[in-house]
Amino acid sequence: MFKKFFKYCQVCYDELAHKVTWPTSKELTGSAVLVLSASLIIALVVFVMDKIFEQIMSLVYPG
Incomplete structure (x- = not known):
């Protein structure tokens, strides 16, 4: 069993x-900037x- 585990690790x-x-x-930095930009836009x-929706709900349910 330990031989299988050791072989798997190797x-x-x-x-x-x-x-x-x-x-x-450079690729990693570009990908990180892309993900950060997309996250901020979303x-x-x-x-x-x-x-x-908050404005719409305040019109529907005033108070």
Whole structure:
């Protein structure tokens, strides 16, 4: 059982160290900026929709 586990760990390490293509620093930064920008845009859209629905609800349920 321990031999199987040890072999599994060796295979995982070999794949991560030699077969996986890691992004460059420039690619990683570009992806991070893209995700941050998209998150901010989505948050802004949700905020605007919330304010619109708040106004609509205040007309429907005054008080």
